Amino acid sequence: MIDTKRLDVLLKETLANSPGDETELVARCGTNRLTRFAESVIHQNVSEEDCTVTVRVAVGKRTGVASTNRLEAGVLAEAVKQATEVAQASPEDPGFPGFQKSERAPEADTYSEATALMPPSARAEAIGRAVAIAAEKGATLSGAYRVSDFRFAVMNTSGTEQEYYGTDAFLSTYATDDDGVAGAAVAYAKGIDGIDVEATTRRAVDKCVAGADPVAIDYEPLDVIIEPKAVAELMSWLNFTAFGAKQVQEGFSFMTGRFGEKVMGDNITIRDDGFDTAGVPVPFDYEGVPKKPVTIIEQGVARSPVYDTLTAARDGAESTGHAGTAAFRGGPGPSNLFIEPGDKTNDELISMVDRGLLVTSFHYVNGLLDTRKALFTGMTRAGTFLIEGGKIVRAVKNLRWTDSMMRVFSNVDAMTREREVIGASWGAVGSVTSPTMLIRGFKFTGATEF
Amino acid sequence: MKDLLKQAMDDLRQRGVDYADARRVRGLSEILVMKNGTLETASTIESEGFGIRILKGGAWGFASSSELTREKVSEIAEQALGIAEASGTVGNPGITLDKRPPAVDTYTSEYREDPFEVPLAEKLEMLTAACEGMRRTEGVKLVTASTMNFRTEKLFVDTEGSAIDQTITEAGGGISATAVDDAGKRQTRSYPASFRGDYATRGFEFTRSLRLVENAERIGAEALELLNADECPAVNTTLIIGGTQLALQVHESCGHPIELDRVFGTEASYAGTSFLTTDKLGSFRYGSKVVNLVADATCEGGLGSFAYDDEGVAAQRTDIVRDGIFVGYLTSRETAPRIGLSSNGTMRASGWNRIPLVRMTNINLMPGEGSLEDLIADTEDGIFIDSNKSWSIDQRRVNFQFGCEIAWEIKRGKRVRMLKNPVYTGITPEFWGGCDAVAGPEEWHVWGIPSCGKGEPGQTAHVGHGVSPARFRNVEVGGKR
Numbered sequence: 067m068i069d070t071k072r073l074d075v076l077l078k079e080t081l082a083n084s085p086g087d088e089t090e091l092v093a094r095c096g097t098n099r100l101t102r103f104a105e106s107v108i109h110q111n112v113s114e115e116d117c118t119v120t121v122r123v124a125v126g127k128r129t130g131v132a133s134t135n136r137l138e139a140g141v142l143a144e145a146v147k148q149a150t151e152v153a154q155a156s157p158e159d160p161g162f163p164g165f166q167k168s169e170r171a172p173e174a175d176t177y178s179e180a181t182a183l184m185p186p187s188a189r190a191e192a193i194g195r196a197v198a199i200a201a202e203k204g205a206t207l208s209g210a211y212r213v214s215d216f217r218f219a220v221m222n223t224s225g226t227e228q229e230y231y232g233t234d235a236f237l238s239t240y241a242t243d244d245d246g247v248a249g250a251a252v253a254y255a256k257g258i259d260g261i262d263v264e265a266t267t268r269r270a271v272d273k274c275v276a277g278a279d280p281v282a283i284d285y286e287p288l289d290v291i292i293e294p295k296a297v298a299e300l301m302s303w304l305n306f307t308a309f310g311a312k313q314v315q316e317g318f319s320f321m322t323g324r325f326g327e328k329v330m331g332d333n334i335t336i337r338d339d340g341f342d343t344a345g346v347p348v349p350f351d352y353e354g355v356p357k358k359p360v361t362i363i364e365q366g367v368a369r370s371p372v373y374d375t376l377t378a379a380r381d382g383a384e385s386t387g388h389a390g391t392a393a394f395r396g397g398p399g400p401s402n403l404f405i406e407p408g409d410k411t412n413d414e415l416i417s418m419v420d421r422g423l424l425v426t427s428f429h430y431v432n433g434l435l436d437t438r439k440a441l442f443t444g445m446t447r448a449g450t451f452l453i454e455g456g457k458i459v460r461a462v463k464n465l466r467w468t469d470s471m472m473r474v475f476s477n478v479d480a481m482t483r484e485r486e487v488i489g490a491s492w493g494a495v496g497s498v499t500s501p502t503m504l505i506r507g508f509k510f511t512g513a514t515e516f
Numbered sequence: 517m518k519d520l521l522k523q524a525m526d527d528l529r530q531r532g533v534d535y536a537d538a539r540r541v542r543g544l545s546e547i548l549v550m551k552n553g554t555l556e557t558a559s560t561i562e563s564e565g566f567g568i569r570i571l572k573g574g575a576w577g578f579a580s581s582s583e584l585t586r587e588k589v590s591e592i593a594e595q596a597l598g599i600a601e602a603s604g605t606v607g608n609p610g611i612t613l614d615k616r617p618p619a620v621d622t623y624t625s626e627y628r629e630d631p632f633e634v635p636l637a638e639k640l641e642m643l644t645a646a647c648e649g650m651r652r653t654e655g656v657k658l659v660t661a662s663t664m665n666f667r668t669e670k671l672f673v674d675t676e677g678s679a680i681d682q683t684i685t686e687a688g689g690g691i692s693a694t695a696v697d698d699a700g701k702r703q704t705r706s707y708p709a710s711f712r713g714d715y716a717t718r719g720f721e722f723t724r725s726l727r728l729v730e731n732a733e734r735i736g737a738e739a740l741e742l743l744n745a746d747e748c749p750a751v752n753t754t755l756i757i758g759g760t761q762l763a764l765q766v767h768e769s770c771g772h773p774i775e776l777d778r779v780f781g782t783e784a785s786y787a788g789t790s791f792l793t794t795d796k797l798g799s800f801r802y803g804s805k806v807v808n809l810v811a812d813a814t815c816e817g818g819l820g821s822f823a824y825d826d827e828g829v830a831a832q833r834t835d836i837v838r839d840g841i842f843v844g845y846l847t848s849r850e851t852a853p854r855i856g857l858s859s860n861g862t863m864r865a866s867g868w869n870r871i872p873l874v875r876m877t878n879i880n881l882m883p884g885e886g887s888l889e890d891l892i893a894d895t896e897d898g899i900f901i902d903s904n905k906s907w908s909i910d911q912r913r914v915n916f917q918f919g920c921e922i923a924w925e926i927k928r929g930k931r932v933r934m935l936k937n938p939v940y941t942g943i944t945p946e947f948w949g950g951c952d953a954v955a956g957p958e959e960w961h962v963w964g965i966p967s968c969g970k971g972e973p974g975q976t977a978h979v980g981h982g983v984s985p986a987r988f989r990n991v992e993v994g995g996k997r
Binding site: 068098100101102103104105106107108109110111112113114115116117118128129130131132133134135136137145148149151152153155156157158159161185186187189190191193194197208209210212238239240242246248250316317322323392393394395429430431432433434435436438443444445447464466468511512513514515516 | 547549553554555556557558559560561562563564565567575576577578579580581582583595596598599600602603604605606607608609611636637640644657658694696700701702780781782783784785786788789791869870871905906907908909910911912914915917919937939941943972973
């Protein structure tokens, strides 16, 4: 991997020699290592080291972007030239605010050396322990164990210079029995010391064992307890369709035109905080703007989307430090999202259900049916259980649901005190920290065969 | 670099690995997205590097780097070897590969007009004109026109003597218009397909053939018309599915479940498994007798076409469903021998930093006869639906639900009214079992989808689906819930 000093010299030379009116360079360099296992054996085991520089050049109010991982002076200069040519050929964007000078982002607790140094043998050893735990209960285990370490740096001709070193670790475990009944659990943290391999595996195995002999039930609106992994799957689609200012400005978000209005229940507060160590911190964004805490939903009231500099300028606001890559502008999005917890235990939630379901996770959620109503669909997966009389009585076959997230999150009756950090399986640092929720009258709309 | 990688293969062979291969890949993408006359994305992305995959003691290891130096090749080979050795410590999978002769070849996909040589100004002019065309309709508030071009240069070498150079060029684009009323209600129409359009393994001549500008005004007008259309009713009815939506139906309910690695559980914890278990091969009724599906990596211009897969196996055409019976999988050198077959060449990696996985090529529904209008004329009562809006299917690919942009009610063989927010749902074999007609070759088109996701780490594949519109009986169609 290119050493830090050589890269810094290269970046500064490139910035100084850029012919554009303004230039921004974003470098992401690092290593991703992932071990995948299925049927209790390791079947894929990979490592990747890469360093990509994305150049954004502004000529007046026209911008162009070029990205390369060939880190030689001539190649980066060529990328600048390409980006400049694109900018020159582009129509003006009257709303382009220019590149912002940002103060140095505060230090954040983002790095774990043990994670960066973890060898493949240690991942294999951890997976071996997990497989043994599953075998004790007659289950086979699938999943993935990933560790990543990276350096992320942003600089621009307005004087912004940011960098941080980060790591993260992700484990998924998926236990299955001979009939294909599955139980799932995941763990995500800044580093491997936050990954409890045994506990995560036991949760998956326990779900699998409890899930034996599932029965079909009629699909109808039911009270449902959804665990953090399932909540995070909903939140990731809300991140994509609703919580960013681009989606709001384009009228795509359910929050468009509803700020200051009640859009969810009184007990729902959703916020993003890049520096909150209860999740996995991310100190600044792809424009080098330090993260600001943003309360998106406060006690059910829509308060604010997250912004990058372009969307902030359109609204006369300030960037909140949530820009994504310029190589493909999907708009700003949350990176370290939190749902405020309740005051119950898991058992107390179950005791509050006369007839309903406990759902471990969802599969293939899609949030594009009607984004203005946040109408989503998806399937239950890997641990769906019937609750009767305040007790889990048996496993049930998986169901399809189709419901509005505004309605769903207006019907949250109670939540747990405990929260769980849920992350992505590959590379993109970002997490959702969520409690388990009891939702009344969740709309199930179909059933499958298992 | 070729000599360095060949040398690495020689060294690994001498060190007694079961098998190794190396790929050096340079990927180049150009993405232009214009929204309301402003360039939202204007970027070129270059990514180059190499990866070495080693099978040792029956277990895999893979390492990759973007640094193309002699020292790095040695280092990455050592890393991959160490990873393979670590893999073998947990219930060694005992992997073996099928036998096939080494291939030495060079291939360049055909195109008439290099999309990277077409002046940027000309592309922007096309997108600008398309945006203007859509905005001619009052009430259309948001318009998008985009084009994407891709070039992949791949070198493959292995310890068995293969050495293959391939250069593949792909191009395409699309437009969409969103009409919004005073209450903020909105409807979107896309052309030629939703989610950035249609793509092919061809040059810019394909993008030109889409005639984005010429269709722009119609799409804008349709968006407004759709905004004022009636809601699609909830009804069990006959459904005619247009090409762009049927391509995705094939993709989700046939393409993914026939991936043999998925059948064997390697995606179990993530994308899921498959209802098409190996005991069903050759006997299971997947669909009605008019349903014939093939996997065809040789399909001219298909977005899933190539000369060799990323294990050096030549591109092939394989029957998947014949007269409604499930008869074939997408396979690899590792998975095919487990069912007594040889690889049919579908292992593909999304770049230098990813291992190949069993991926769709062009999964094609073979045409029947007649036109779309013939199908409609032959339908007493039903709904014609097209242009995907949302998609969801369970982890074994059984229960699915699709939302589409647009539908038309059919009465006595005629389209009688436009419908908005159509959704349909079904169970895969029941649904394909209800297929009673597929339109003919004159309607057949290979739709290119450049965004098929699979695997951890995530990979995006470019795949194709040749389809003609088809008719399905007894389908549960519903409006929004």
